Amino acid sequence: MKSKQVKVITSLFLGTAMVFGGMIPTVTAKTMESSKIQYNVVDEESPMSIWNAQEGLNQNEKNPYIKGSIAIYNGKVYECKRFHYPQLGWNPSEARMFWKSVGVVPEWYADETHVESSKVPYQKGDIVSYNSNIYKCKRFHYAQPGWNPCEAPMFWELVK
Numbered sequence: 001m002k003s004k005q006v007k008v009i010t011s012l013f014l015g016t017a018m019v020f021g022g023m024i025p026t027v028t029a030k031t032m033e034s035s036k037i038q039y040n041v042v043d044e045e046s047p048m049s050i051w052n053a054q055e056g057l058n059q060n061e062k063n064p065y066i067k068g069s070i071a072i073y074n075g076k077v078y079e080c081k082r083f084h085y086p087q088l089g090w091n092p093s094e095a096r097m098f099w100k101s102v103g104v105v106p107e108w109y110a111d112e113t114h115v116e117s118s119k120v121p122y123q124k125g126d127i128v129s130y131n132s133n134i135y136k137c138k139r140f141h142y143a144q145p146g147w148n149p150c151e152a153p154m155f156w157e158l159v160k
Helices: none
Strands: 005-011 030-034 037-043 048-050 070-073 076-080 099-104 127-130 133-137 156-158
Touching: none
Parallel strands: 048 070
Antiparallel strands: 005 037, 030 037, 070 076, 076 099, 127 133, 133 156
16 A cells, blocks of 8 residues: 655755645655755655643543654644653643654745746645644645635645
């Protein structure tokens, strides 16, 4: 069975990163270089969610984070390094024993002046930020005005 994969794009400028890919475990990462952008192809199967401490729940009611799962926190994408239950203060940016940063979530973008060959392609599994929410692409398409995550639910689903 073939595993689905998405691209993670890391900019080589000033050490900044952009992610065009939703599921981002690094186990199957491959690297290809194209001009000044580095593409890492990665497995799409890891669970993804917005990080949540699940405050107010007791330990038996909490949903654990498992190794390889993806959490989005403050616009960054993190991979869980080992099984744990969420706790206050164990957010991905503070609890490095549980989380590894693997990129940032890019803003959704469409430029109506571009022709189709130069428009941003969104692959199934890609993630974007739009109106302070995170969305995951449901199927391949090129960015078009009016096809933003709020106006085109046939292409986008909200990540919770």
